[in-house]
Amino acid sequence: MMNSGTGWFDGIKSSLLGAALDVLPILLVIFFFQVAALRKALPRFRRIAVGFVLVIAGLGIFLVGLEECVFPLGTQMALQLTDASFLTKTNGGQPLPVLADGAVDPRVYFWIYMFAFLMGFSATLAEPALIAVALKARDISSGAISPWGLRTAVALGVAVGVTLGAYRIVTGTPLHVYISASYVVLMIQTYFAPKIIVPLAYDSGGVTTSTVTVPIMVAMGMGMASSIPGRSPLLDGFGLIAFACLFSVIAVLAYAMIAEKMEKRYAKSKNSL
Amino acid sequence: MLKSFKYFFLKALGALLDVLPIIAVIFFFQFLVIQKPLPNPEKTFWGFLLVITGLFIFIEGLETALFPLGESLATQFALKGNFWWILAFGFAIGFSTTIAEPALTIIAGKAGQLAIQQGLIENQSPAVSHFVLGLRLTVAFSVGFAIALGVARIIKGWPLIWFVLSGYGAVVALTQFAPREFIGIAYDSGGITTSTITVPLIAALGVGLASAIRGRNPISDGFGLIALASLSPILFVMAYGIFNYGGR
Numbered sequence: 335m336m337n338s339g340t341g342w343f344d345g346i347k348s349s350l351l352g353a354a355l356d357v358l359p360i361l362l363v364i365f366f367f368q369v370a371a372l373r374k375a376l377p378r379f380r381r382i383a384v385g386f387v388l389v390i391a392g393l394g395i396f397l398v399g400l401e402e403c404v405f406p407l408g409t410q411m412a413l414q415l416t417d418a419s420f421l422t423k424t425n426g427g428q429p430l431p432v433l434a435d436g437a438v439d440p441r442v443y444f445w446i447y448m449f450a451f452l453m454g455f456s457a458t459l460a461e462p463a464l465i466a467v468a469l470k471a472r473d474i475s476s477g478a479i480s481p482w483g484l485r486t487a488v489a490l491g492v493a494v495g496v497t498l499g500a501y502r503i504v505t506g507t508p509l510h511v512y513i514s515a516s517y518v519v520l521m522i523q524t525y526f527a528p529k530i531i532v533p534l535a536y537d538s539g540g541v542t543t544s545t546v547t548v549p550i551m552v553a554m555g556m557g558m559a560s561s562i563p564g565r566s567p568l569l570d571g572f573g574l575i576a577f578a579c580l581f582s583v584i585a586v587l588a589y590a591m592i593a594e595k596m597e598k599r600y601a602k603s604k605n606s607l
Numbered sequence: 608m609l610k611s612f613k614y615f616f617l618k619a620l621g622a623l624l625d626v627l628p629i630i631a632v633i634f635f636f637q638f639l640v641i642q643k644p645l646p647n648p649e650k651t652f653w654g655f656l657l658v659i660t661g662l663f664i665f666i667e668g669l670e671t672a673l674f675p676l677g678e679s680l681a682t683q684f685a686l687k688g689n690f691w692w693i694l695a696f697g698f699a700i701g702f703s704t705t706i707a708e709p710a711l712t713i714i715a716g717k718a719g720q721l722a723i724q725q726g727l728i729e730n731q732s733p734a735v736s737h738f739v740l741g742l743r744l745t746v747a748f749s750v751g752f753a754i755a756l757g758v759a760r761i762i763k764g765w766p767l768i769w770f771v772l773s774g775y776g777a778v779v780a781l782t783q784f785a786p787r788e789f790i791g792i793a794y795d796s797g798g799i800t801t802s803t804i805t806v807p808l809i810a811a812l813g814v815g816l817a818s819a820i821r822g823r824n825p826i827s828d829g830f831g832l833i834a835l836a837s838l839s840p841i842l843f844v845m846a847y848g849i850f851n852y853g854g855r
Contacts, residue, residue: 342653352709356804357705363696371692372683378675386674390662393803396661403654407633407645414641445640452635456628460658462665465625466807467833470674474814474825510782517775524768530827535768536834541806543837575798579837584838603828 345402345425350394357390379436393545396462400546408453408550412557415446440504446558447497453550454496454578458489463544471534479534484586488538491585496551502577503558509576516580523587531590539583543575551575622624622663630655663804671805677811685819689763691815698760701836702751710799715742718792725788727852741851742844745820749843753835754809760831762822763818767831774838782846789848796840801833809833 368376376382414420421430421442431439451568468481502512524532551574559565637645645651684693705711719739723730728738745748759766782790801809809832 346800351643353804355707355709356704356802359707360700360804360808363699363703364676367680367692367696367699371689372687374683376676377679380820382672382676385668385670385675387610388668389672389804390668392661392663392668393664394661395657396665399657399659399661402657403651404629404633404658407637407651410646411633411636411641414643415636415796420641426744448640449636452632453629456632458629460625460662462662462669463801463803463806465666466660466669466803467670467810467830470807470810470814471826474818474829479826514779517779521772521775522770524771529766530824531770532771533827533829533831533834536767537810537830537832540797540801540833541839544806545803548798558746579798591613 339493342402344400345398346394349389349397349401352397353390353393354368357386358394361386364568372525393462397545403501404546405549409553409557411449412446412554413561416443416558416561420445441503443500443504443562446504447500450500450554451493451497453554454547455489455493457546457550458492458582459485460533461544461546463541464488467534467537467541484534484538487585488542488582489591491582492542492578494585495579496554496574498560498581499555499574499577500552503555503574504562506565513576513580514540516577516584518596519601520580520584520587523584523591527587527591528594531587535583535586538586539579542578542582547578548575551578588592618667619659619663622659622666626655626659626664662722665803673804673807674811677808678815681812681815682819685816690759693758693762694755696752697754697812700751700805700812701754702747703739704802705750705800706747708799708802711743711746711796712739714792714795714799715739715746716786718742721791722788727786727788741847742792745843745847746800746840749839750800750836752843753839754832756839757832757835758816760835761813761823761828762820764828767834770831770835771838774835774842777836778841778845780844781849784849784854785845786848786852786854789845789852793841793844793848796844797837800840801836806833809836 364376418430424445425431425442430442458596465481465600468479468484471479471484472481498512502509526557527535555574632835636825637643657786680696684696716739719728719735719742722728722738723735728734759765760770813827813832814829817823817825823829
């Protein structure tokens with residue numbers, strides 16, 4: 335008990351230090367430009383200093399919780415769900431079905447796809463950077479862009495992307511085929527989507543790959559690639575993140591296109607009354 | 608007193624709602640699919656409590672420090688009206704936060720190991736550290752460049768679509784020529800460059816600039832900095848690979 339107590343403490347200490355180091359270059363740059371270019375003191379300095387302490391402390395505590403609890407559980411589950419004994423059990427104790435080329439039928443990995451989908455979805459909802467971008471979008475659109483709407487759209491995109499990535503690891507099909515196909519979809523959407531939403535959609539794609547989602551996806555990819563026969567963690571573990579990014583942009587653009595269509599229909603029905 | 612208690616309660620509830628989906632998914636799989644008890648329930652409980660508390664404190668800090676700071680810098684720079692100073696600031700923020708990013712140091716080290724394994728560089732410490740440093744500088748430079756370019760885009764009102772379409776086109780083209788050792792790290796570096804602390808600050812800066820400059824729309828012009836900061840490292844790392852080690 336004593337031992338686990340000091341473990342928490344050490345964890346919090348090192349992750350606070352990490353967050354502080356993240357902030358240091360930002361503070362130095364801002365200080366330099368205040369002195370050299372703007373030649374003015376920072377307005378509301380004390381309030382901002384308190385806020386920085388909150389940012390460092392909050393992120394530090396958040397990361398310790400993730401590393402001590404969420405990441406180990408996620409990794410262990412990914413390993414258990416691809417384990418031969420679990421697969422045989424869900425298959426009703428029968429030997430696993432094998433395809434003509436000798437590989438295991440990709441359908442037996444049903445639960446790992448479910449896991450990828452639900453983990454991708456829920457981890458994205460807890461992503462602090464995405465919460466920040468969603469709050470900003472709400473503020474400047476005076477509430478027209480709902481934070482939960484945007485976050486749910488991104489989360490759905492990540493969920494689909496990670497599931498597809500999991501299917502690719504299981505089947506071992508080449509990454510570039512999927513990536514090229516999704517690029518084509520994305521380009522067509524970018525052309526037709528309402529122009530105002532395009533930058534926000536691409537920003538949310540960059541944001542999804544952050545503190546919560548990346549470690550979970552890396553752990554899942556590595557876990558799957560090491561326990562599925564014929565896959566190597568070095569070559570096949572990669573790709574979930576690229577998929578998550580691409581599909582979150584696709585999802586936000588789709589959400590905006592659907593919303594625009596609904597609004598037009600609504601306006602039409604209002605006019606005809 | 609009552610009012611601040613209510614505020615505190617609502618914020619804490621918000622953080623709980625953000626984390627609740629993950630808790631639900633983990634419990635669902637542990638108890639209903641894998642059908643085994645949690646390996647360490649006490650640790651799980653405290654871990655989730657830390658996650659929720661940390662998120663709550665972080666969001667408070669976001670609204671008291673990062674957002675106002677980004678906005679006030681944007682307003683001050685816009686009032687000052689010197690185009691090149693704003694670009695220099697964008698570059699400095701992007702470069703300095705990326706070069707200090709621990710995830711980048713780890714990934715660059717791994718790419719160094721891969722390059723030795725593939726016989727691209729010699730297994731000697733000066734060659735390796737030169738390779739790793741070169742990679743880190745390239746990524747940091749590319750992020751600085753992207754933020755500076757993005758800031759120029761906001762000021763001039765250039766549509767983001769131009770950059771995104773040509774940028775991703777270039778990514779597809781370069782992937783055909785870049786040395787294999789560089790492709791994996793190129794795609795990965797695009798994802799790790801924007802940290803949780805940098806994102807809100809940059810977003811507030813972009814939106815603040817677009818709001819302060821007449822004729823710019825905060826939504827369609829203000830966003831887009833993060834998009835460019837995740838795209839440009841992919842291009843720069845592959846170009847660096849081709850330039851220094853030759854194409855395929």
